[in-house]
Amino acid sequence: MYTLKLFTALADRSNGQGKIEQQIIDTYMKEHSNVTVEVEALQDEPYKSKVKIYASSNALPDIIQSWGQTSFIKPLIDEGMLAELNEADFTSYSFVSGSLDGFKQAGKLYGLPRNTDFFVMYYNQKILADNGIKIPKTTQDWFAATKKLRAKGINPITTNAVEGWSLPIWFEYIAQRHTGDFTKMDDVLAGKATFTGDEQFLAAANELQQFQKDNALAEGFLTADYGASRNLFGQGKAAFFLMGSWESGLATDENFSEEFRNHVAAAPYPASEVGKLTDIAAWFGGGYSVSAHSKNKAEAIQFLKYFYAPENWAKQIWQSGAGIPAQKFDQYLTGTENNLQKGLVNIFSSISTSSGTPLQDQGTNEFKNQVMEAHQSLMDGRCTPVEFLKKLDAAVKINQ
Numbered sequence: 505m506y507t508l509k510l511f512t513a514l515a516d517r518s519n520g521q522g523k524i525e526q527q528i529i530d531t532y533m534k535e536h537s538n539v540t541v542e543v544e545a546l547q548d549e550p551y552k553s554k555v556k557i558y559a560s561s562n563a564l565p566d567i568i569q570s571w572g573q574t575s576f577i578k579p580l581i582d583e584g585m586l587a588e589l590n591e592a593d594f595t596s597y598s599f600v601s602g603s604l605d606g607f608k609q610a611g612k613l614y615g616l617p618r619n620t621d622f623f624v625m626y627y628n629q630k631i632l633a634d635n636g637i638k639i640p641k642t643t644q645d646w647f648a649a650t651k652k653l654r655a656k657g658i659n660p661i662t663t664n665a666v667e668g669w670s671l672p673i674w675f676e677y678i679a680q681r682h683t684g685d686f687t688k689m690d691d692v693l694a695g696k697a698t699f700t701g702d703e704q705f706l707a708a709a710n711e712l713q714q715f716q717k718d719n720a721l722a723e724g725f726l727t728a729d730y731g732a733s734r735n736l737f738g739q740g741k742a743a744f745f746l747m748g749s750w751e752s753g754l755a756t757d758e759n760f761s762e763e764f765r766n767h768v769a770a771a772p773y774p775a776s777e778v779g780k781l782t783d784i785a786a787w788f789g790g791g792y793s794v795s796a797h798s799k800n801k802a803e804a805i806q807f808l809k810y811f812y813a814p815e816n817w818a819k820q821i822w823q824s825g826a827g828i829p830a831q832k833f834d835q836y837l838t839g840t841e842n843n844l845q846k847g848l849v850n851i852f853s854s855i856s857t858s859s860g861t862p863l864q865d866q867g868t869n870e871f872k873n874q875v876m877e878a879h880q881s882l883m884d885g886r887c888t889p890v891e892f893l894k895k896l897d898a899a900v901k902i903n904q
Contacts, residue, residue: 506800507540508807509565511558513551513790517543520753520826521618528816532807539803547730549667552576559585562797566804570615570793572606573865575872577615577793586614587794587801589808597812598832603788606861615793616812617830618821619750622786622858623673624851625774626737626745626754629767631658637743639771641781643681643711646774649743650720659722659742661715664730665883668876671712672863674746675879676785677773679708684778686785686859692897693866695904699893709882709889716883726884740764749852750789753826755844770847772854784851786858788830828852867903874899 510529514522522545529541544565546554551569558564564585570577580586591604591613600620607615627639632649635656640646650660663670680686682704691697699705715721722728722742737745738760745751754760754768772781792811794804811817818829819836825845841849864875878895881887887895 505538505540506803507542508567508800508804509542509544510567511544511546511551511555511565512569513546513548514569515545515547515551517545519757519759521750521821524817524820524824524826527820528811532810539807541807548669559583564795564797566795566798566800567792567807568795569790570607571790571865572604572615572617572788573861574606574867575865575869577607578609579869580793581609581614585796587796587798587805589613589616589794589805593805593809594812598814598818600788600830600832603830606788607791607793615791616808617788617791618817618827619789619791620786620828620830620852621748621750621789622784622852622855623670623677623746623748624770624772624848626747626751626768626770628737628740628743628764629769630763631740631743631767640774643678643774643776647714647718647720650715650718653743654719659736660720661744661746662722662725662728662733662736662742663746664728664733665721665726665880666729668880669862669864670746671879671883672875673785673859675708675712676859676863677779678711679705680783680785680859681774681776681779682708682711684783686783686857689863690860693863693900693903695900699896699900700890702893705893706889709892712879713882713885713889713892716885721883726880738764738768748789749848750827752828752844752848753824755842756825768844770844770851772851780856782854782856784855784858785862786852786855787861791830867899871899871902874902 514525516522517526533539533541603617607613637649637652640649653660665671679689692699722736736742755765775781792808794801798804814831818831818833821827821829822833822836825842864872878892882892
């Protein structure tokens with residue numbers, strides 16, 4: 505008999521991805537009567553804080569949720585806390601091309617991704633229809649829609665601003681819509697250019713702040729965490745929700761009304777003259793790593809092999825409507841997908857260029873915190889767009 509401790513950021517165990525994760529765990533234990541999997545689950549930010557506590561005492565659980573992003577995984581790898589995985593063991597698991605890259609260092613693999621993530625504009629079809637608003641196809645359309653909604657006392661847009669991480673992804677979209685190129689930001693991060701002094705980045709910063717100035721954001725926007733912003737949208741109290749594709753479970757979450765579930769839909773971020781609807785902020789999301797110091801390392805890896813067997817995670821996460829896996833899932837399309845799933849697949853299938861890892865995750869934890877704080881300062885009016893770009897350049901210097 506042995507016990508595996510699994511620490512996850514899928515805090516809701518009765519809906520969405522947390523429910524599927526738990527179902528696979530429960531089935532595994534039934535099929536392996538000598539194994540007990542103990543689950544500890546927290547929301548993203550509390551999770552990341554507690555992982556640091558575990559790491560500082562060299563006591564990581566056997567299996568942890570990890571993100572294939574420099575700010576999260578590199579310190580753990582550098583400190584020798586994550587077990588190397590044999591990539592050959594997973595060649596038949598149909599991981600999407602490039603999805604393992606963020607979990608590698610010096611050619612070695614230290615984790616496996618769960619999801620293909622991309623940022624979309626969720627919207628409530630009924631609210632838009634009732635107010636004579638069409639799905640915004642351009643940023644000008646979107647600003648016009650938010651003004652019309654606000655004039656009628658309806659919250660236009662919500663997202664989890666207090667946690668910070670969604671705002672840099674939003675800025676990446678806006679910047680791309682001004683530059684026509686996601687890689688221009690990569691050049692800044694590589695030290696080949698700066699944010700300051702660039703008219704396109706300045707225009708993007710002005711546009712992001714304009715959402716706040718135009719009162720296009722939901723009441724309490726700057727203090728809303730993930731749960732609060734999601735619930736505001738799910739309760740029909742906001743027309744738009746900026747969030748990742750992992751929220752496909754909105755259409756099946758019985759905490760929300762049937763009316764909402766029938767009318768929630770997703771569209772790509774609005775386009776511009778140089779940025780297309782098919783230019784998508786996309787990356788590969790959270791997954792799992794094994795503690796290098798686990799007393800049950802071999803058993804933990806065996807569990808991951810079971811978890812990622814395509815008929816388990818990839819099939820179940822798609823067919824439940826809870827997300828888009830980082831593994832190919834064509835064979836699991838049923839033809840009975842709900843409208844939200846269809847919309848997300850259409851966006852995914854149309855991607856012509858993608859951003860890769862979000863801006864704030866391409867450096868140290870200090871870099872990440874400074875980037876997020878800069879965006880929050882811009883959005884609550886504590887700094888001007890010019891000052892905002894200077895803050896970003898100061899953060900970039902941390903990585904150089």
